[in-house]
Amino acid sequence: MITCEEFFAEFADYMENQVSPEIRKELNLHLSQCRACQVLYDTSLKTVKIVTESGSFELPHSVSDPIIDCVMAKLRKDRS
Amino acid sequence: MSFLGEVRLKDKFGPFVAFQAGLGFVPNLVLAQTLLPRLIEAQAMLESAVRLREGAIPRVQKERILLIVEAERQDTYCVALDSKILSSLGLLDVHIDGLLADYQNAGLSGSELACLEFCLKLSRDAPSVCSEDIAALRACGIGDESIFEAVLVTALAVYRCTLSVGLCPEPDFAPRKIPSMRVDQRHGPAPRSLLSGSAEAARRNGPYVPAPYLSPKTFSPFDIVQKSHGFIPNFFRAQSLRPDLLEAELEAVGRILLPEEALTRVQKESILLAVSAANLNSYCVAMHCNLLRGLGMPSEEGDQIAVDYHEANLSVADKALLDFAVKLGTRGREFSRRDVVKLQALGFTEEQILECVVVTALNNFANTLQMGLGIEPDFAPPPVFEENKVHLADAVATPIGREGGVYRGDAIHDLDAELVAQAQDGKLEAFEELVRRHTQLIYRTLMAMLGKPPDAQDALQDTLLNAFKHIGGFQGRSKFSTWLVSIARNTALQRLRARKDVESLDEPEREEEGDFRPRQVRSWADNPEQLHSKSEIQQLVEAGILGLPAKYRVVVVLRDIEQLSTDEVARQLGLSVPAVKTRLLRGRLMLREWLSPHFTASTKGAVK
Numbered sequence: 044m045i046t047c048e049e050f051f052a053e054f055a056d057y058m059e060n061q062v063s064p065e066i067r068k069e070l071n072l073h074l075s076q077c078r079a080c081q082v083l084y085d086t087s088l089k090t091v092k093i094v095t096e097s098g099s100f101e102l103p104h105s106v107s108d109p110i111i112d113c114v115m116a117k118l119r120k121d122r123s
Numbered sequence: 124m125s126f127l128g129e130v131r132l133k134d135k136f137g138p139f140v141a142f143q144a145g146l147g148f149v150p151n152l153v154l155a156q157t158l159l160p161r162l163i164e165a166q167a168m169l170e171s172a173v174r175l176r177e178g179a180i181p182r183v184q185k186e187r188i189l190l191i192v193e194a195e196r197q198d199t200y201c202v203a204l205d206s207k208i209l210s211s212l213g214l215l216d217v218h219i220d221g222l223l224a225d226y227q228n229a230g231l232s233g234s235e236l237a238c239l240e241f242c243l244k245l246s247r248d249a250p251s252v253c254s255e256d257i258a259a260l261r262a263c264g265i266g267d268e269s270i271f272e273a274v275l276v277t278a279l280a281v282y283r284c285t286l287s288v289g290l291c292p293e294p295d296f297a298p299r300k301i302p303s304m305r306v307d308q309r310h311g312p313a314p315r316s317l318l319s320g321s322a323e324a325a326r327r328n329g330p331y332v333p334a335p336y337l338s339p340k341t342f343s344p345f346d347i348v349q350k351s352h353g354f355i356p357n358f359f360r361a362q363s364l365r366p367d368l369l370e371a372e373l374e375a376v377g378r379i380l381l382p383e384e385a386l387t388r389v390q391k392e393s394i395l396l397a398v399s400a401a402n403l404n405s406y407c408v409a410m411h412c413n414l415l416r417g418l419g420m421p422s423e424e425g426d427q428i429a430v431d432y433h434e435a436n437l438s439v440a441d442k443a444l445l446d447f448a449v450k451l452g453t454r455g456r457e458f459s460r461r462d463v464v465k466l467q468a469l470g471f472t473e474e475q476i477l478e479c480v481v482v483t484a485l486n487n488f489a490n491t492l493q494m495g496l497g498i499e500p501d502f503a504p505p506p507v508f509e510e511n512k513v514h515l516a517d518a519v520a521t522p523i524g525r526e527g528g529v530y531r532g533d534a535i536h537d538l539d540a541e542l543v544a545q546a547q548d549g550k551l552e553a554f555e556e557l558v559r560r561h562t563q564l565i566y567r568t569l570m571a572m573l574g575k576p577p578d579a580q581d582a583l584q585d586t587l588l589n590a591f592k593h594i595g596g597f598q599g600r601s602k603f604s605t606w607l608v609s610i611a612r613n614t615a616l617q618r619l620r621a622r623k624d625v626e627s628l629d630e631p632e633r634e635e636e637g638d639f640r641p642r643q644v645r646s647w648a649d650n651p652e653q654l655h656s657k658s659e660i661q662q663l664v665e666a667g668i669l670g671l672p673a674k675y676r677v678v679v680v681l682r683d684i685e686q687l688s689t690d691e692v693a694r695q696l697g698l699s700v701p702a703v704k705t706r707l708l709r710g711r712l713m714l715r716e717w718l719s720p721h722f723t724a725s726t727k728g729a730v731k
Contacts (some may be wrong), residue, residue, distance in 0.1 A: 049338050052349075055708040059689065063360060063499070069336045082646045089647050089722065090715040094683045096652065097664040102566040102580075110580060111562065114587045115555050122551070 045073050050080050058087060126291045126463045127473045129157045136160065138167035145175045147211060150204055151292035152283065158474050159385060162481045165375035166286075169488075172371030173279045179268035183212055184235055185276045190219070191226050191239055192246045192280035194301050197456070200287040201280075203296045224302050237263040241270075242277040249494040250403050257331040257497075267332040271364050274495030282488040288455040289480030329497020330361040337363040344373045353417075353701030354501070356410060358489070361498040379485050385474040386482070389418050390444065393428055393437070394479060395486045397445040398452035400429045404490040409502045417699035423600045440469045447476075448483045502700045503690045539603040546594055554594070558587055561604050564685055565611045568695075571680035572615035574669050582618055586611045601694065608695045651722035667717040675710030682707050 050073045056062045057070050074080055132139065138160075142149045156162045174185055186209045193201035206219050221229045226239060241260055245252050260270055339345040339355070342363075348355050362369045380391055392415045399407035412425040427435040432445045447466055451458050466476050492498075537543070539560070545553035565586055569579040590610050597606050648654055655663070668676055681692045682703070693703045 045336070045338065046340075049340060052339065055704045056354075058708075059704075061501075063330065063334060063357065065334050066336050066360075079644055082644050086647050086715055086719065086722075087711060089651055090711055090718055091683055093652055093660060093718065093722075094664050094668075094679070094711075094714060095686065097661045097684070098657075099661055099665045099668060099684055100567045100570045100680065102563060102583075106580065107562050107566070107583075110584050111555065111558055111587070114558070114584055114591075115551065117588065118551055118554075118591055122549075 044076065045069050047073075047077060047080055050074070050077070051083075054083075054087075058084075058091075125151070125155045125293060126289070126460055127155065127158065127477050129154055132157050132160060136163075138163045141167050141171055145171060146208060148295070151295050152200065152204070152287055152290065155290040155292040156286075156477060156481065158477050159481075161378045161382060162477065165378040165481070165485075166282075168371045168375040168378070169279060169282065172368045173272075173275045176367070178272050178365070179266060180238075180272045180276070183209070183214065184238075185272070186212060187222060187226075187231075187235075188239060188242045188273065188276045189280045189283070190222065192242055192277055193284055194223055195243055195247065196280075196284045197301060198284045198287055199298045199301065200292060200294055201283050202301055203294050203298045206299050207296045220299075223299060234263040234265055238265055238269070238273050242273055242280075245274065245277045245491060245495045246281055249491055252494050252497070254329070254331060254497065268364060271332045271362075271496070274492060275368060277495060278488045278491040281491045282484045285451065285455065285484035285487045286480060288458050289451045289483065290477070291460070329499050330357070331495075331497040332361075332364055334361045334363045337366060342366055342370075344370050348373065352414075353699070353705055356501050357498050358406070358410065358493060358501075361496050362492075376485065379478075379481055385472065385478040386444075389415065389420060390441065391478070391482050392418060393432070393441065393445060394448040394482045395489075396425065396428050397432050398448050398483055398486045399490055401449045401453045402487070402490045404493060406493045406498055406500050407486070407490055409500055413502055413693070413699045413701070416693070416697065417702070422694045422697055427600060440471070443469050444471065444479060448479055448486075451480065452483045452487055502693075503688070537599070537602045540599065543594070543597065543599070543603050546591075547597070554591055557603065558590075561607050564604060565607055567680050567685055568608050568611045568677065569615050571668070571677040572612065572673060573618060574673070574676070578618060582611070582614050586614045589614060605691070605695050609697075612696070645719065645723045647719070647722045648724045654722060663718065663721060664714075667714045670717065671710050671713055675706050675713065678703055678706040679710040679714065683711070 050057075050070060053062060053066060053070055057067070062070065074084060134140075138153070139149050142153060153163055153166060156166070174189070175182070180188075186205060190202060190205045190209060193205060202223070206223075209219055210216060218229070227236065231239065237260060241252075241256055244256065257270060260273075261267075265273075337345055337360070339349050345355050345359070348359060359369060359373065362372070380388070386394075392411050396408060396411035396415065399411060408429050412422070412429060415425040415428075416422050424436055428437075428445070433442060435442075437445070443466060447462050450462060463476055466479075467473075471479075539557055542553045542557050546557060562583070566579060566583055569582045569586065570576065573579050573582060586607070590607055593610070597603065652660060668679060671679065677696060678692055681687050681695065682689065687695065689700055689703050689707070692698075692707075693700045696703070698706075
């Protein structure tokens with residue numbers, strides 16, 4: 044069976060579902076028998092889900108609209 | 124007669140000894156490369172591993188594959204040489220003539236004939252090879268190792284033929300007659316599949332032969348690839364069935380591509396990209412676009428080489444170099460001494476021209492291998508390349524050794540295209556609509572880089588003004604949104620420089636750069652997002668992201684919040700895909716450490 048270090052070397056591609064069937068089989072086998080890597084995998088997936096669904100750094104229309112309006116006004120003024 | 128000069132090397136030169144031992148003499152094809160002895164070492168490694176080493180296919184059968192593939196390509200030099208080698212292995216001249224005249228009725232077994240037909244198809248029309256062809260071989264009782272070796276031997280034949288056309292060595296032996304029947308086959312329609320009527324159903328579903336897991340810890344060549352590329356491309360993983368062959372191939376590739384004594388790495392990668400594009404090999408196109416990006420070439424330039432290098436921002440000499448390589452790699456029959464003289468007139472040395480020939484041969488070797496083994500892509504090819512419908516699965520096949528395709532850099536399909544055209548005509552309403560579509564993307568990029576909302580808002584305004592100022596120069600080679608992000612990125616960089624607070628976004632990853640191995644090993648609650656309110660989670664995530672080093676922050680924001688694909692992130696930031704993957708993993712793991720105390724199974728209480 045592969046080691047934790049070897050599992051970690053493939054981890055980025057495993058999370059993105061970009062490993063070949065042969066490698067996936069090896070990684071799944073490791074995962075089924077290694078508690079530490081199970082936790083790493085599960086919590087990393089949860090991290091991505093939380094970050095994705097957090098709506099972070101969204102610029103509210105109340106802020107973006109005045110900025111866009113100001114830019115467009117400047118462009119129209121430059122033209123006239 | 125040979126196109127390029129030769130120098131005398133010692134008889135004890137290792138590869139010469141190997142050729143003497145394996146073939147009984149040193150072929151002129153090898154002597155024609157004496158200007159750069161490392162290229163001879165590369166060929167000797169490939170020939171010794173693929174052709175001479177004992178494996179699943181008997182040596183005589185490998186020689187028959189080489190002979191028939193070379194005959195079909197009308198390569199009189201290689202046919203004369205390999206006929207002599209077959210003869211030295213005990214085959215009678217009458218049998219060799221019989222093979223050349225009509226291999227289908229030369230008394231070969233059913234399985235050898237099926238294997239030979241497959242090799243011919245791969246050499247003649249590589250993009251049409253599909254999983255049904257492999258299934259047909261298996262049905263004839265041919266095992267995976269034999270299929271694997273047959274692909275490699277075919278790739279070697281293609282390599283040798285490309286060398287012989289490009290170098291034009293003196294014949295070693297009197298030429299043999301190659302029946303004209305083969306010429307007709309070359310011009311005729313190439314069969315789409317070995318199985319009749321299966322053209323429409325042709326599927327790839329690669330990789331075709333199993334690739335057992337090889338660890339970089341135990342297979343040191345993978346460790347070297349991992350360190351040089353940042354990852355192990357599927358191209359190499361798919362060959363793990365035979366680590367001995369893979370090791371020789373990696374050594375040979377290193378000898379040809381890494382030294383910069385003649386051509387530069389960028390020139391060599393550009394050759395590999397342009398010839399792969401002409402061979403319709405989207406796997407290799409994507410790979411070399413990424414490698415060029417890693418060497419500092421802007422992604423749009425790499426994409427342009429794939430689509431039409433004549434329109435790329437290259438010197439006249441470099442375009443001529445690519446003309447030379449593409450002609451040699453795809454239209455060998457038109458190639459002549461005049462092509463060599465043209466490069467010489469532009470100032471290329473004989474060593475550079477020799478290296479261009481060998482790099483082109485290596486490219487055709489790799490293209491053949493990739494299509495023969497059905498190696499799955501590591502990255503998506505450039506969108507423009509796909510939009511022109513030259514993806515291998517859908518392509519109108521233009522095989523190696525035949526007329527190359529023509530690609531023109533039409534604007535890629537972009538939902539913004541119409542509005543962009545109007546904005547370029549000065550229509551402000553169209554520009555405003557474009558801006559509103561992409562405000563969030565621009566703002567998030569700016570926030571990720573600048574880290575402070577007031578700065579990001581000011582920079583948003585500057586970005587929009589800059590975008591309007593330069594929109595006339597946007598040529599549609601990338602998506603409009605990609606172009607906008609590049610403007611935002613430059614605007615943010617100017618601000619960072621002004622406040623003398625530049626955290627390098629471009630510095631490469633370092634091995635020793637912290638241990639990103641997890642420290643938190645406690646499991647999280649089943650539904651961690653239910654432990655806190657939405658606004659608390661948003662605060663936590665934003666604080667965590669702002670605490671990341673800038674180069675990880677930008678990648679995490681674009682990939683996980685803006686949800687662009689890894690390839691799009693790489694394109695937008697001008698990074699290679701492996702660099703994005705490394706930064707993304709590190710950023711995610713750092714965020715995981717940050718979030719862990721708030722989401723473990725026993726976590727209660729509010730966010731501070």
